[in-house]
Amino acid sequence: MHQLTEFSTRKNLDVALAQTVSQILAQAISLKGKASIAVSGGSTPKGFFKVLSQRDIDWSKVTITLADERWVAIDSQDSNTRLVHENLLQNNAAAANFFHLKQGDELTDETLTDLNVAASKTLLPLDVLILGMGEDGHTASLFPCSDEINVGLDEKNDAVLMKVQPKTAPHQRISFTFASLITSKNIFLHSCGEGKKTVLTQALNGDDPFEMPIRAFLQHPSLNTQIFWAP
Numbered sequence: 001m002h003q004l005t006e007f008s009t010r011k012n013l014d015v016a017l018a019q020t021v022s023q024i025l026a027q028a029i030s031l032k033g034k035a036s037i038a039v040s041g042g043s044t045p046k047g048f049f050k051v052l053s054q055r056d057i058d059w060s061k062v063t064i065t066l067a068d069e070r071w072v073a074i075d076s077q078d079s080n081t082r083l084v085h086e087n088l089l090q091n092n093a094a095a096a097n098f099f100h101l102k103q104g105d106e107l108t109d110e111t112l113t114d115l116n117v118a119a120s121k122t123l124l125p126l127d128v129l130i131l132g133m134g135e136d137g138h139t140a141s142l143f144p145c146s147d148e149i150n151v152g153l154d155e156k157n158d159a160v161l162m163k164v165q166p167k168t169a170p171h172q173r174i175s176f177t178f179a180s181l182i183t184s185k186n187i188f189l190h191s192c193g194e195g196k197k198t199v200l201t202q203a204l205n206g207d208d209p210f211e212m213p214i215r216a217f218l219q220h221p222s223l224n225t226q227i228f229w230a231p
């Protein structure tokens with residue numbers, strides 16, 4: 001299931017989402033002494049990251065990671081890790097812990113196994129998941145065109161992280177699986193622009209997640225994905 005909230009401006013969305021997310025993280029810290037959040041890359045979240053970075057919570061108890069990452073050098077313009085370091089791990093949030101998905105030069109099976117074990121132990125279940133959405137309805141690196149989409153969307157898949165080689169986007173990726181992401185306690189879809197509103201309407205009006213993987217989060221009966229949209 002899902003809830004859609006529309007904001008008049010992206011700035012208003014960024015402020016509201018940062019306030020909501022920081023309150024959830026603070027509650028998790030007071031309840032269990034720690035909190036974990038996975039954010040998405042791309043162009044949409046930069047403003048949200050900057051506002052969130054200034055929120056006054058005990059960031060030293062928060063572990064931040066990415067829902068997916070391109071397997072590129074972390075100083076590359078295409079690196080989501082670089083995006084997070086430059087925009088979120090700043091100000092108060094500079095004290096947060098960051099769980100790197102991009103570790104080492106090559107994404108070998110051994111690296112993937114080690115990352116699966118570490119992510120499962122350190123991060124799951126996530127307190128907050130922030131998803132983005134591509135024009136093709138992909139989210140994280142769950143791409144409809146990829147050979148890995150069946151495994152990626154399989155709720156019975158016990159893998160936490162997986163390799164993905166999309167056909168319509170550059171770079172090999174590492175991505176959390178749907179099965180791991182749906183354990184998140186709070187799931188948000190952050191999307192902006194008229195073009196993405198059209199994609200969102202298409203996603204909401206159909207039911208095949210293999211055509212538009214974001215549907216798996218929007219229509220799952222036991223999820224309540226909160227959609228934050230601004231023009």
Ligand SMILES: O=C(O)[C@H](O)[C@@H](O)[C@H](O)[C@H](O)COP(=O)(O)O
Pocket residue numbers: 040041042043044045067068069070080131132133134135138139140141
């Ligand atoms: O690595 C990535 O690119 C993201 O994780 C991806 O899932 C992103 O959220 C969407 O592609 C939307 O990207 P924009 O915000 O740039 O539209």
